[in-house]
Amino acid sequence: MLSMKLDTDWDVDTKARAEGVAACFRERFGGEPELWARAPGRVDLMGSHTDYNLGFVLTLPISRDTWFAARRRDDGIVRLHTMNLGATDEFKLKDIRPIAESRWCNYVRGVAATLQDAGLVLKGCDAVIHSTVPVEAGLSSSAALECALATVFEGLGDWSMTPERKALLCQKAENEFVGVKCGILDQYSSCLGRAGCALLLDCRDLSTRRVQIDEGIRVVICNTMSQRRLSRGEYMQRRSECEQGAALLGVTTLREVTADMLTARRRELPEPASRRCEFIVAENARAVSLAEVLTTGDRPAVGRLCAESFEGARNLYEICSTAMVAMMDAMLAAPGVIGARQAGAGFGGCMVAFVDAERTDAFRTGVLSAYQRATQLVPEVYVVEAANGAAVFGREEI
Ligand code: GLA
Numbered sequence: 001m002l003s004m005k006l007d008t009d010w011d012v013d014t015k016a017r018a019e020g021v022a023a024c025f026r027e028r029f030g031g032e033p034e035l036w037a038r039a040p041g042r043v044d045l046m047g048s049h050t051d052y053n054l055g056f057v058l059t060l061p062i063s064r065d066t067w068f069a070a071r072r073r074d075d076g077i078v079r080l081h082t083m084n085l086g087a088t089d090e091f092k093l094k095d096i097r098p099i100a101e102s103r104w105c106n107y108v109r110g111v112a113a114t115l116q117d118a119g120l121v122l123k124g125c126d127a128v129i130h131s132t133v134p135v136e137a138g139l140s141s142s143a144a145l146e147c148a149l150a151t152v153f154e155g156l157g158d159w160s161m162t163p164e165r166k167a168l169l170c171q172k173a174e175n176e177f178v179g180v181k182c183g184i185l186d187q188y189s190s191c192l193g194r195a196g197c198a199l200l201l202d203c204r205d206l207s208t209r210r211v212q213i214d215e216g217i218r219v220v221i222c223n224t225m226s227q228r229r230l231s232r233g234e235y236m237q238r239r240s241e242c243e244q245g246a247a248l249l250g251v252t253t254l255r256e257v258t259a260d261m262l263t264a265r266r267r268e269l270p271e272p273a274s275r276r277c278e279f280i281v282a283e284n285a286r287a288v289s290l291a292e293v294l295t296t297g298d299r300p301a302v303g304r305l306c307a308e309s310f311e312g313a314r315n316l317y318e319i320c321s322t323a324m325v326a327m328m329d330a331m332l333a334a335p336g337v338i339g340a341r342q343a344g345a346g347f348g349g350c351m352v353a354f355v356d357a358e359r360t361d362a363f364r365t366g367v368l369s370a371y372q373r374a375t376q377l378v379p380e381v382y383v384v385e386a387a388n389g390a391a392v393f394g395r396e397e398i
Helices: 002-008 014-029 103-117 141-156 163-178 185-192 231-248 259-268 273-296 299-315 322-333 357-375
Strands: 035-046 056-073 077-082 087-092 124-131 198-202 207-211 217-223 337-342 350-356 380-384 391-393
Touching: 014 056, 014 077, 014 124, 035 141, 035 185, 035 217, 035 273, 035 299, 035 350, 056 077, 056 141, 056 185, 056 217, 056 273, 056 380, 077 103, 087 103, 103 141, 103 163, 124 141, 141 163, 141 185, 141 391, 163 185, 185 198, 198 273, 207 273, 217 322, 217 357, 231 273, 259 273, 273 299, 299 337, 299 350, 322 337, 322 350, 322 357, 350 357, 357 380
Parallel strands: 077 124
Antiparallel strands: 035 056, 035 391, 056 124, 056 198, 077 087, 198 207, 217 350, 217 380, 337 350
């Protein structure tokens, strides 16, 4: 019963969640877990598709996260049970292969294989997984899964690694083992988060700067609850159009292109590469600008930057679905809104709004009714906090 509740109730309190996870562990594996690890999802506040162009992203690791409750095994076997999917995977550390039928299994197998390939010695384990990051919604549920598992192996092994290295290895697992050519945004966010601040990530030198958001402004995620259909193929297409643009401009990545350079040479680019480049160059600048104005609390500037970002995502990068347009309308019409835009890769999934801290309840109510009226879909709205990056934790801390 408890696990059924946990599967559907994302807002469950952490004590009940820990009890539910421990009960599931007992039921599945007998006895108690010896190690707990968590890693957050993320929402990008500005910087859509800039990461693989080695640009800037302003990202917020969020309070929705993935937990592992684990216990070591000495026989080199890994057994994992996810409460969200009600599914189990089992594999031997000395013979890890991908399996065609299940994506989540490949994420976890990929992390184990990639850590071992990097020379790290892994212990087998039994573990129960529970996540409050909605799956396939653009909030990096896969990175949270990967980074939490890497943290489990780190906690059970006799070694440790920097959060940066952990993020890069998890990205490698996703790129090479799972075959999803994502950038570094998701894993960096999940590993380097700091409670209380957003991160301005420079995807070229992989440095991060902490960004304090003015305390009167809250980040609210609005889930369109619409499928991100075709997103994988579209994602790869956007990537190659950007690469094509960069090659024609004679640079390695679009990070090297300034707005002036693009204006002068735009005629050299075919469509749609030209539109894609225009979006990325402007989006990079917006990520840096938003970091400034969120800190100073310049609300009109926050609203303007978000509106420009959404307009570019819709008309230049073409990653907006009709559900996203309806959600944008609902967010902009809701009380307390300061700014709103797309999030993640686009094509449905979640969007993000900046909302007056005193009016988040009214904002939520407004979005729920307006979006449902317009689309007949029931959205979800999450008010989130900035969270720490992947780490082990003690049950007593909860
Ligand atoms: C997905 C990818 C990220 C990033 C975003 C778009 O979430 O995993 O690497 O490219 O899309 O910004």
